[in-house]
Amino acid sequence: MFSLPPSLYCAENVRRAKYAQVVVAVLTLVLCGFMGIQCGVAMSRVSRAEQLLRKSKADAANLSRELSRQRETEARTALPSVDSLESFAVRFDEWARRERVRVDSFVPEGAPVASEIVVEGARLGLWSAFKVRVKGSGEYESVLRLLDNFRRPEVPAKLDSFALQAASGLSKTVINFDLLLTVYERKKSSN
Amino acid sequence: MRPFNLAEERIRERSLCRREINRRLRMLAALIVLNILVLIGFAGFKATVTRKATSIESELANVQGRCISLKRDLGVYRTRSSQRTWHAQLADSSNKWLSLMGSILCAVPSRVWLSRVESSDSGNLVTIEGKAVSMTSVSDFIRAIKSCEKFSDVQLSSTQATGYDTMSPQAQHDDFRAFSHGEGSRNRDSTVAFVVRAKIKLAQSDTVQAVQANQTVPQVEESP
Numbered sequence: 001m002f003s004l005p006p007s008l009y010c011a012e013n014v015r016r017a018k019y020a021q022v023v024v025a026v027l028t029l030v031l032c033g034f035m036g037i038q039c040g041v042a043m044s045r046v047s048r049a050e051q052l053l054r055k056s057k058a059d060a061a062n063l064s065r066e067l068s069r070q071r072e073t074e075a076r077t078a079l080p081s082v083d084s085l086e087s088f089a090v091r092f093d094e095w096a097r098r099e100r101v102r103v104d105s106f107v108p109e110g111a112p113v114a115s116e117i118v119v120e121g122a123r124l125g126l127w128s129a130f131k132v133r134v135k136g137s138g139e140y141e142s143v144l145r146l147l148d149n150f151r152r153p154e155v156p157a158k159l160d161s162f163a164l165q166a167a168s169g170l171s172k173t174v175i176n177f178d179l180l181l182t183v184y185e186r187k188k189s190s191n
Numbered sequence: 192m193r194p195f196n197l198a199e200e201r202i203r204e205r206s207l208c209r210r211e212i213n214r215r216l217r218m219l220a221a222l223i224v225l226n227i228l229v230l231i232g233f234a235g236f237k238a239t240v241t242r243k244a245t246s247i248e249s250e251l252a253n254v255q256g257r258c259i260s261l262k263r264d265l266g267v268y269r270t271r272s273s274q275r276t277w278h279a280q281l282a283d284s285s286n287k288w289l290s291l292m293g294s295i296l297c298a299v300p301s302r303v304w305l306s307r308v309e310s311s312d313s314g315n316l317v318t319i320e321g322k323a324v325s326m327t328s329v330s331d332f333i334r335a336i337k338s339c340e341k342f343s344d345v346q347l348s349s350t351q352a353t354g355y356d357t358m359s360p361q362a363q364h365d366d367f368r369a370f371s372h373g374e375g376s377r378n379r380d381s382t383v384a385f386v387v388r389a390k391i392k393l394a395q396s397d398t399v400q401a402v403q404a405n406q407t408v409p410q411v412e413e414s415p
Contacts, residue, residue: 009205009208011204011208014215017211017212017219028222028225031226032229039233039240045240045244046244060257067261067265073272119274119277122269122272124274147292150286150289156281159288159289160288161309165309166305178309
């Protein structure tokens with residue numbers, strides 16, 4: 001198999017071959033150990049990534065389900081577009097016209113108060129609260145129906161106080177109303 | 192004396208060394224081949240694992256990106272949901288007044304009709320003005336309001352006997368004609384004008400809400 005010059009077959013070279021064999025064997029052990037560790041690390045990385053992937057997929061599925069629920073809710077109860085004093089005035093006028101109620105005046109009183117609205121931990125941004133006095137007249141039943149609109153969460157406004165008074169002279173069932181409302185307007189970011 | 196061949200000894204020793212060296216060299220070669228095979232195997236395994244890890248990490252990045260996007264969308268919907276909750280709280284606040292008004296209107300007995308219903312700016316007092324055919328009717332009305340659990344204190348503020356006949360036709364219309372209970376009284380000779388003040392009963396949770404009705408939204412945490 002191996003054919004070396006006869007002079008190399010000596011006890012000294014036997015010892016050298018022995019050392020070389022030991023060195024290579026140790027090297028092999030070290031190499032195998034290193035490779036084993038590397039394989040273990042790589043396998044553990046893959047395993048961790050797989051676990052993380054499974055968890056992320058589960059999270060994504062949960063989020064997706066919740067999102068579709070929220071979308072369904074959103075579709076059922078779409079958020080009204082009223083978020084300013086002007087749009088509220090338009091909406092109020094629509095209600096009044098629908099109920100055939102006459103609005104004599106719609107007057108914001110005093111300076112608006114800006115504040116940040118936080119509901120259930122969710123920040124809704126800065127909103128200005130306007131005090132608005134609305135005066136008008138209409139048939140008794142119509143005025144009540146007009147006021148009933150404030151029972152529905154359609155507008156960022158609330159009824160603070162009211163006064164109803166029988167109207168003079170007109171039809172028997174006509175009443176005057178004087179409402180004090182707080183209307184919220186979304187404050188636009190200055191930048 | 193038998194001749195001694197020194198070369199023979201050396202030849203035997205060399206043969207032994209040769210066998211030993213060859214054995215060790217074979218083992219050495221085997222170890223080297225083993226090393227090479229281990230290296231090749233490791234390289235192949237590592238490439239496979241790296242490919243798999245890369246693929247998983249890439250998919251993970253996609254899924255995590257999707258999660259972030261879903262969370263962002265969800266945040267928007269949650270904000271809208273909170274806004275709806277806020278609107279519902281505002282509507283609830285208005286509803287308290289409207290149901291209060293409804294309670295007053297429902298409490299009006301026959302032979303009593305109202306001319307004015309007004310809530311005070313401070314938000315805890317309602318003033319009711321009206322007319323009745325007799326003090327008994329006024330008393331019935333006050334008793335009916337007192338029986339309503341929404342009011343804590345109902346007091347007759349003033350009464351004044353008025354001759355109905357002396358009222359001008361204009362004045363006769365100054366009533367809530369919707370309260371037609373009063374219609375039957377028109378033929379009577381006299382009426383009693385009355386003013387009733389009713390304090391609104393405040394639940395513990397509603398105290399701030401009703402008393403400070405002219406301030407910011409109740410039940411809503413605000414920071415200036």
